Amino acid sequence: MRSAHVFGYDVKVLGMNDPWRGGDVAHSSGGGQKVNLLKQELENKWSEDILVLFVDSYDVLFLDTKENLLKAYDDLGAKVIFGAEDFCWPLQSLAEEYPIVKPGQKRFLNSGVFMGPASYLYEMVSASKIEDSDDDQLYYTKLFLNQDIRKKLEIALDHSSSIIQNLNGALNEVEVRFTEETGYLYNIKTNTKPVIAHGNGPVKVQFNSLSNYLAHSWTPTKGCQHCDETVIDMSKLEDYPVVQLSFFVETPTPFLDVFFDRIAELNYPKNLIHVTGHIGKSASSQMEVAKNFTDEYGSQYRSVTWLESSDESEGSARYRAMENCIAKDDCQFMFSIDGIVQLTNQDTLKHLVHTNRSAVAPMVTRREKLWSNFWGALSKTGYYARSDDYIEIVEGTKKGIWNVPFIRDVYLLSRNTVNLLMDRRLTSKKEADMEICRIAREKNVFMTVDNRYSFGYLVNAETYSTEHLHNDLWQLFDNPLDWEEQYIHKDYFSVVAPSVTMNDIQQPCPDVFWFPMMTEKFCRQLIEEMEHYGIWSDGKNNDPRLEGGYENVPTRDIHMRQVGWEEHWLHVLRKYVHPMQMKLFQGYDDKPWARMNFVVRYRPDEQPSLRPHHDASSYTLNIALNRPGIDYQGGGTRFVRYNCSLVQTKVGWVATFPGRVTHLHEGLETTKGIRYIFVTFVNP
Structure with missing residues (x-):
């Protein structure tokens, strides 16, 4: 027409x-x-x-x-x-x-x-x-x-x-x-x-x-000539249609707390949004994260409905979400979003509603990958095939709203489209998205993808497990940019800049360099992960974890290799510490490596302090994990040669200093509470 x-x-x-x-x-x-x-x-x-x-x-x-x-x-x-x-x-x-x-x-x-x-x-x-x-x-x-x-x-x-x-x-x-x-x-x-x-x-x-x-x-x-046709005028608040936002977490998903934070930040009136949620059986351990979202924001939304029964199929859950929209006379659109979608554009929902399409997906990809939430073509068996223009659309050299045969992960459906899709009950346990799009094609529903703006991205959940307390800490390799955003201190990138010299870095004591590196979230989660693991050393010299079985200056600690996180931290050393090493220890170019990477716990009734000692390292990293004067009293590090102490530490800031000869140091007594530090002996 x-x-x-x-x-x-x-x-x-x-x-x-x-x-x-x-x-x-x-x-x-x-x-x-x-x-x-x-x-x-x-x-x-x-x-x-x-x-x-x-x-x-x-x-x-x-x-x-x-x-x-x-x-x-x-x-x-x-x-x-x-x-x-x-x-x-x-x-x-x-x-x-x-x-x-x-x-x-x-x-x-x-x-x-x-x-x-x-x-x-x-x-x-x-x-x-x-x-x-x-x-x-x-x-x-x-x-x-x-x-x-x-x-x-x-x-x-x-x-x-x-x-x-x-x-x-x-x-x-x-x-x-x-x-x-x-x-x-x-x-x-x-x-x-x-x-x-x-x-x-x-x-x-x-x-x-x-x-x-x-x-x-x-x-x-001219670019896209049809994109602004038949749009909804949303210049006034009263013009905003009521939308149902349906989130689905069907498999264990990394950075789910961030996902919900971004849902809450969407620039669309919450009182015009019905919310439905479903947590799949394999992701049931993450229900608490989802509940935290509805507990905090639920009263602000038009309604909140949990699609309970985590053992039902994904297809059944998605069908029930459609039923819920149709059952509400005011539901004009259904916004379906999976937990792997991180919406960084707060206007995403508003933008999609404005386009007024039968089915429209905001284009999202895995970061720095061609993997996206749409297919430009289908194979003879109905699965993925690369269209001639797929890369141009994904990379944004062509921008517009594109008619495609398959969308997934995040999309907006009109009420009429939801009605058409409900003509056949969804039963798929694993490939509900395939079934939904097949029905849409049979019903001649035009599915489109909009790549005119940056809307967000997809996280990679393929290898994500829930065997730990804070599983996102293990996502350094599968989702490196998300990991960096959550765990690397925002000010680190300022101090590592080429224009910053050694003399610009704070030195609370001679040749003790002090700079921000890890976020408070990282420090909190690392503490909680250690306490969850719970197998602290006894603070004695005999230590079966070491190759020689003997520790000269023992502490109450947990090694990173005990919790399966050593390779991750070694990667952090190579990627984030090495540039600072080149700046602070000029001429020392070797890539950092460490066998001793451990969290130390100081508390008055266990091990309150540590005697003067040298570290078995070329240089040491000492990261404060909690707050002096709030989480504990006392504590700190005294460098004997200079009679200089670093006491008022900052969470996530690293103190780095030579390990041998010049920097004999001791751990000052913790008199109240518990002090946690993360220590690495670099290049012993």
Whole structure:
């Protein structure tokens, strides 16, 4: 309909809101009802002056103006013109009865698009009786193959696709070309520029993909031409529709607390949002994180509904979310979002509602990857295939709203679309997204992805486990940027900048360099992880954890290799500590490595202090994990040679100093509470 309006065609829709009795034409023969509908419409339009163009609805695009259509029609020199294709359908046995055509031309009739004077068409559709469930293409084929009728009604086929381009079996014969104003199809086999494109047969996905560039939709010079059509005016608060936000955490998911923080920060009135939530069985250990969100913000939302029963299938949960939206008369859109989606753009929901699409997904990708939440094409088995423009869309060299065959993870559905999807109950346990999109394609729902703005990204949850207390600490390799944002101090990037020299770094004692490195969140979670593990050393010299079995200056501690985090910390040393090492210890370029990486616990009734000692290291890192004067009293580090103490430490700040010869030091007594520090002996 949009392409018809763009090129100025007057459209009369036949059979709108009538029950369909023409059979399942997508999978078998049928469609006779279309013949009868046209007959009813033409009964009072016998004038030969009225030229009628009949087209199928959901798989046809207009590519040019009425004027160019009429010119091409006159050039063909027939009264009634049908499109042509390479397949004789539905009866292959009739192929031999067709007239022979020139090499490269299409031989067989396709009834998806035809045109002619009203009187001629009426005589054609009145030639014999046809039941609604009979096949319309077979009906017209028999008329065409009857030489007397073909001659009388001057019926011809558009063998060279001058007007009508049927795409089934011909996708490799066409290419998209552009004028300054629009994209169009060019048939490189017949050197024609068709006026109408028909995505007949099993090429709907490819046809929809082509439509992204046709009929004033997108050009290289103008960009997206349709993106701002039919949008909702949201300039006033009263214009905001009510939305249902449905979140799904079906598998263990990293950084889920951040996910919910960002949901709460969406720039959309909470009193206009119904919330539904579902936590899958395998993610049940993360229910507390989700409950914290609803406990804190639930009263601000229009309603909150938990889709309980964690053992139900994902498909069933998503279906129940749809039911919940339809059951609420005010629910105009359903915003579905999975826990792996991190929305960094607070206007995402507002933007999607504004687009007013049947189904639209904000494009999100795994960070610095091509993995996204949409597919540009499908394989023969219905799974992922890379479209020609996939990389350009993902990388943003082409921006717009794109018709695609598959969206997942985060998308907005209109109420009408939700109704259509509920026609079939979802049962999938693992691939509910595949099932939803398959139904959408069968219902001719246009699924789109919007890549005009940066909306957020996807976390990688493939290897995420919940065996620890704070499992996100282990995400350094799978989600390195998220890990960095959550655990590396924001001011670290200022001190590590090339313009900052050694002399710019704080030195509370001689050659004791002090700078921010880890966040308070990291420090808190590391403490809690150690206490959760709970197997602290006894503070004696005999230590079976060490290769030699003996510790000269023992502490109450837990080593990182005990909790499976040694490789992660060694990576931190190489990535974040090494640049500071180069700045602070000039000429010492070796990449840092350490075997002794441990959290020490000081408390009055256990081990309150540590005698003067040198560290077995080239240099030592000592990170304060909690707050002096609040979490504990006393404590700190005294450097004996300089009679200088670092007492008022800051959480997440690292004190680094040479381990041997010059920096004999002691741990000052903790008199109250518990003091935690994270120590690393670098390059022993």
